[in-house]
Amino acid sequence: MKATPQRAAKFAKLSTHKFDLVVIGGGITGAGVALDAASRGLDVLLIERNDFASGTSSKSTKLIHGGLRYLKNLEVGLVREVGQERAVVHDIAPHLVRPEKMLLPLIEGGSLGKLTTSMALWVYDFLADVEGDDKRVMLSKEETISYEPLIRTDILTGGGFYAEYRTDDARLTIENVKTAERHGATALNYTEATDFVYDDKGIITAVVCHDRFTNEAITVQTKNVISCTGPWVDELRGVDRSMTERHVFLSKGVHIVVARERLPLKHAVYFDVEDGRMFFAIPRLRCTYIGTTDTPYKGDPNAIPTYVEDVTYLLKGTNAIFPTADLKIGDVESSWAGVRPLIFEEGKDASEMSRKDEIFESKSGLLSIAGGKLTGYRKMAERVVDRVGNQMKEHGEKLKKTRTKDIDLTGGPFKDFAAVLTYEKEIATQLENASLAADRAAYLVSNYGKQSPVIIQASLKRPEGTDVARLACAEAAWCIENELTLYPIDWIERRSGRLYFDMPSIAPVLEEVLAVFAKEYQYTEADLVEERAKVYAAIKWVSEFDAAPEGTVVPH
Numbered sequence: 001m002k003a004t005p006q007r008a009a010k011f012a013k014l015s016t017h018k019f020d021l022v023v024i025g026g027g028i029t030g031a032g033v034a035l036d037a038a039s040r041g042l043d044v045l046l047i048e049r050n051d052f053a054s055g056t057s058s059k060s061t062k063l064i065h066g067g068l069r070y071l072k073n074l075e076v077g078l079v080r081e082v083g084q085e086r087a088v089v090h091d092i093a094p095h096l097v098r099p100e101k102m103l104l105p106l107i108e109g110g111s112l113g114k115l116t117t118s119m120a121l122w123v124y125d126f127l128a129d130v131e132g133d134d135k136r137v138m139l140s141k142e143e144t145i146s147y148e149p150l151i152r153t154d155i156l157t158g159g160g161f162y163a164e165y166r167t168d169d170a171r172l173t174i175e176n177v178k179t180a181e182r183h184g185a186t187a188l189n190y191t192e193a194t195d196f197v198y199d200d201k202g203i204i205t206a207v208v209c210h211d212r213f214t215n216e217a218i219t220v221q222t223k224n225v226i227s228c229t230g231p232w233v234d235e236l237r238g239v240d241r242s243m244t245e246r247h248v249f250l251s252k253g254v255h256i257v258v259a260r261e262r263l264p265l266k267h268a269v270y271f272d273v274e275d276g277r278m279f280f281a282i283p284r285l286r287c288t289y290i291g292t293t294d295t296p297y298k299g300d301p302n303a304i305p306t307y308v309e310d311v312t313y314l315l316k317g318t319n320a321i322f323p324t325a326d327l328k329i330g331d332v333e334s335s336w337a338g339v340r341p342l343i344f345e346e347g348k349d350a351s352e353m354s355r356k357d358e359i360f361e362s363k364s365g366l367l368s369i370a371g372g373k374l375t376g377y378r379k380m381a382e383r384v385v386d387r388v389g390n391q392m393k394e395h396g397e398k399l400k401k402t403r404t405k406d407i408d409l410t411g412g413p414f415k416d417f418a419a420v421l422t423y424e425k426e427i428a429t430q431l432e433n434a435s436l437a438a439d440r441a442a443y444l445v446s447n448y449g450k451q452s453p454v455i456i457q458a459s460l461k462r463p464e465g466t467d468v469a470r471l472a473c474a475e476a477a478w479c480i481e482n483e484l485t486l487y488p489i490d491w492i493e494r495r496s497g498r499l500y501f502d503m504p505s506i507a508p509v510l511e512e513v514l515a516v517f518a519k520e521y522q523y524t525e526a527d528l529v530e531e532r533a534k535v536y537a538a539i540k541w542v543s544e545f546d547a548a549p550e551g552t553v554v555p556h
Contacts, residue, residue, distance in 0.1 A: 002522040003214055007484070010188055011211055011218070018221035019045045019186075021388060022207050023228060024193045024236065027057035028169060028374055030228035031176035032381035032404070038185040039407060040385065040400040045220060046177065046185055047209060049192035051490045053173035055301065056230050057374070058494050059338020061255065061280055061291050064089050064097050064165040064375045066128050068104075068120065068270070076127065078356055082375040083128025086165050089378065093175060093409040094417045095449040099134075100166040100282070103147055103267045105321065107155045110272040114138070117160045124162065134163035148266060150322045164268065166282060169374055170494040171447055174483055175409040176377075182410065189484050196225070196240060196364070204240075204364045213486055224388050227368040230341045231301035233360075242362035248370050249344035250301060254310040255291030257334045257500055263288040263318070263325050273317035281318060285442060287333065287501050290314050297339050304337040311335065333503045334539075343371045359384055365391060378404055411449025420445065427452050434460055436467050444475075447496065454478060464512045472509040476516045488517050489534050499538055506539055 003011070023034050026048025034046040048054070066083035090097040104121075106114055121136035130136075137160070144159030145151060177187050190212040197206035197219060207220045227236045231250055237243045260283060268282040281290045293310055308329070315327050343358045357372030357380045369384045382402045389399030414420050428441035434456055444452040459467075459474035479485040479495045491513070493499040498506050510532075518528050 001527050004480070004520065010186055011216070013186065014045070014209065014218050014220045019043050019223070021045070021224045021226065022047065022220060022222040023226050024207070025228035025230060026052040026173070026177065026187070026189055027055055027228065027230055028053065028173045028176065028377045029230070029369060029372065029380055031173045031180065032377040033226055033228055033384060034180035034185045034187065035176050035183065035407070036381040036385045036402055036404050037388065038180045038183040039403055044180065044185040045222070046180065046187040047191040047193060048189045049212065051189050051486070051494060052177055052484070053170040053494050056338045056340065057173045058170035059253070059336050060169045060374050062167055062169050063100070063280070064167050066124060066164070066375070068124055075356070079124065080127040081379060082373055083124065085375050085379060086128065088405055089375070090165050092407060093172065093412060094414045095411055095420045095445055096172050096175060096409065097165045097167045098446070099417055100164050100268050102162055102164045103144070103269045104160040104162070105144055105151050105156055105269065105271055106158045106160070107272055108157060111276060111278065114158055121160050121162050130163060136160055136162040148269060150265065150324060152321050152323050166268070166284065168446070168497055170497065174495065175411055178410045178483065179407065187484065190486055193236065198364060202364055204366055224391060225366050226384055226388065227366060230370065231339050233341060233368050233370045237360065237362070237368055240362050240364055240366045242364060242366060244360070246358070246360065247344050248341045250297040250339040251342055252295050252297035252304060252337060252339050253292040254306050254314065254337045255289050255335060256311055256314050256332045257287050257289045258327060258331045259333060260286050260288050262327060262331045263322060271321045274320065279314065279317050284501055289500070290318050301339050304339055306335045306337045310337070334500050336500055341370050359387060361387065411451055414449070423450070430456050436471050440471065469509045469512040473512050473516050476513045477520070480517070480520050487534070488514055488531050489538055492535060493538065503539060510535060
């Protein structure tokens with residue numbers, strides 16, 4: 001395979017350039033840091049050893065939410081910050097961060113009663129400065145059933161209705177990366193930091209990098225380094241020989257996806273299960289996804305398994321509150337498993353550990369940030385870049401204040417969510433005029449926003465035989481050109497979200513999409529066989545798991 005001219009030019013720049021800041025880790029935190037730093041005027045390089053958002057940042061519950069359950073742990077400051085951040089992230093990308101009314105059914109023997117729920121939701125709204133129609137509403141049993149008729153009625157006592165936001169975490173990461181590049185940053189995926197170079201005082205002056213796509217090595221000169229590597233943050237601290245007693249603890253979370261027709265919810269639902277945990281069931285276009293687990297994980301964070309017992313646990317809890325759905329493992333179309341990089345706290349189990357972020361500063365100048373929540377990525381970025389500013393002061397340099405609160409992400413801008421819905425209608429018309437499926441409008445806008453018309457127009461020039469293939473191939477080609485998409489699985493999983501949210505749409509266009517990548521990257525026949533196998537491995541879901549023993553790994 002051969003790199004595109006754009007990627008080759010970016011990589012060539014690294015050997016002749018000295019950056020103000022190298023950000024290691026291309027998840028949501030690293031992408032947010034790159035944008036924050038670049039928009040303050042720093043010359044930034046962002047590198048990720050796999051694909052952008054390939055770790056935790058494509059494996060979350062995909063909610064920009066305030067963490068209602070953290071009130072139980074009295075983490076008021078955390079709830080306030082992320083609660084307020086919900087509105088900020090929605091404002092800068094309303095096509096990606098969409099309002100989602102959340103229903104909280106109250107059940108006999110549940111973790112929350114009517115009075116405590118009412119008070120908790122009131123505090124939640126107060127801390128997050130929620131106003132107007134988004135304020136919480138308490139519901140009677142009958143009202144709760146009218147909102148979601150599938151909820152089990154014999155143990156239901158009422159409900160609460162409050163506001164959250166739903167996103168695609170991978171798309172949010174990608175658009176932060178692209179917006180950082182719009183502000184002058186350089187971003188490269190499949191580029192691994194393998195070592196550091198130090199001066200005679202022990203201060204990092206360069207990062208040794210390995211391009212995993214071309215197998216080239218290069219040393220990048222830099223004034224500052226921030227590690228945003230999530231589950232791998234301690235690994236890099238080890239390379240820097242700066243590990244301390246404070247370390248990261250990994251907690252595994254699994255989600256499963258079923259067709260919307262098998263669990264046809266009208267709203268997202270946050271519900272109790274019998275072991276004291278709470279699950280989300282969230283409708284999204286043609287599917288409903290369910291999660292999550294919260295268990296210690298000590299394995300390889302590059303290969304996190306979904307076990308049969310994870311799936312059956314999620315199904316059991318869901319069927320207990322939606323009994324008529326009677327979901328079975330054969331209904332599960334796909335799944336994802338990720339790990340939360342929490343800051344270890346002695347004596348607490350995974351679900352009790354704080355979701356606060358923490359910054360580690362090495363004598364070498366390496367800054368490492370870990371912990372935190374998807375919702376708080378922008379504030380996390382601000383805090384750690386401020387620490388870079390502190391380091392710059394020691395050399396007589398001054399860093400500008402953050403301004404990411406007012407920077408619209410690529411795909412926008414939109415005045416508000418109403419404008420997004422209006423725009424979806426415009427895109428539906430464009431699709432109809434192009435003899436394409438109008439029902440793809442919501443999908444395109446939620447993924448690409450105002451970048452959608454370019455994809456539609458490109459589809460008109462495609463040679464593929466069906467309208468579905470032409471649109472998919474135009475989309476894939478656009479992502480190669482504009483979003484550093486190196487492999488077909490990058491597009492299927494993280495750019496388009498099809499692997500999780502629209503599994504049936506993959507097979508009908510797979511060979512045509514593979515041909516797009518083969519042409520762009522000059523595949524050999526062996527390359528094509530290998531990339532096809534990667535996709536088949538990712539989409540494999542076999543009925544034998546109905547009777548599989550515990551410990552069996554379920555393909556994602």
